[in-house]
Structure formats: C-alpha cells, structure tokens
Amino acid sequence: MPEAQIILMRHAEKPDKDRNEIGLSPAGQPDEHALSARGWQRAGALALLLGRDSRVQVPLPTPDRILASAFRKNGGRSHRPEQTVQPLADRLSLSLDLTWSLNQEQALASDLRRRTGVHLVCWQHDGLPALARAIAAPDDLTEIPETWAWPSERFDVFWLLSRASATTPWRFAQHCQCLLPGDADRPLLLSPPVNDH
Secondary structure (H helix, E strand, O other), X not given: OOOEEEEEEEOOOOOEHHHOEOOEOOOOOEOOOOOOHHHHHXXXXXXXXXXXXXXXXXXXXXXXXXXXXXXXXXXXXXOHHHHHHHHHHHHHOOOEEOOXXXXXXXXXXXXXXXXXXXXXXXXXXXXXXXXXXXXXXXXXXXXXXXOOOOOOOOOOEEEXXXXXXXXOOOEEEEEEOOOOOOOOOXXXXXXXXXXXX
8 A cells, every 4th residue: 555645637627718618616607717617517527536435446546635726826827726626625524725836836746745645636737747747856757758748638637646655766657537528538648659750
C-alpha cells in the first residue's frame, strides 16, 4: 500500500463560444468564470465515481483531502477547479482546501511532498505538468516532457502519483475517467510521436 497518493486532474468543462456553451454559476446564472452545463455534469459524475460508496470499480483511491486552485486576480481566474470537486468534497464531508492558486505549483508541491494519505488536486491544465514535475522533484518525472502541454480539449483524465515511502521515487500513472459521452478511452499522449522518415 502506498504511503502517499496524489490524484491530479484538470477542472471540468468550461464555456465554449464555438459551441455556444456558456458558463453557469451554481444558481444557474451566466458566469464566464464557471463550469459549462457539461462541466457540471462531470462534477456530479466525479462525486459518484470517487465517493466512498461508489458501486463502480475505480482504480483510484478515495481522497481524504481535496484541494483546488483558488480564484485569484493574479492566479487562477476561474471558479472551475473549485466547482469541479465541491460535489465530491460534500459527498465525502471534507472541507475544500483553496490555499493555493495557479502559478503557485512549487509551493503546493512542497506541501504535498511532506504528506501521507490520499490527496486529490483539481487545477488548471496549464499548471498541471509543472505541478506533477514539482511533486516528483528532486527526481525527474520523465513521463512528462518539460515542453509538453495539456491538450485544451481534454477534461477526462486523472494522473496518479504514488510512492511507498518518503525515500522512494514517485510512480506515475494515467487513468481515463470515461464518465460522459464523448470521453476518450485512451490516456494523454505525453510525448510527440516518433517520426519514421
């Protein structure tokens, strides 16, 4: 059994002008910083998937701590990470930790490296690769290249970092959510395809 497990995930779907999808506050009012209707569907499905009494077999542990990137003027200018995991936090009777925000990945990683247990972190996609690499430091997380960027269209993947003890390196795995119609059944391609020419 791993001593520490950290589940990293991108927030659920956001407004998409090309698809004429707006953001909606929890009260159903238009809000450009909020989840789209599909994002709210994913948030509810995640609460069922990762809740303690889930009837679905999940290769992920139930979190005992949930963190989300906070809305800040100089950081994550979105309520989406918080909105994505609030239903799960409610279901598990956990308070949501909003201490950190986008661009504070190093500080968050420092906190996570010192802890044991199961932590779920919901973040903006542009900060997730740096966060994963910072957690694994000083070891290199070779699975995620330095220049790799999270695809803007993917909201349906979990990353799991785990280690057996504070002296062992972190192990990395990906898990597809497969919660909503259209979700991919393949993990993210983390390295560019090899050119055979």
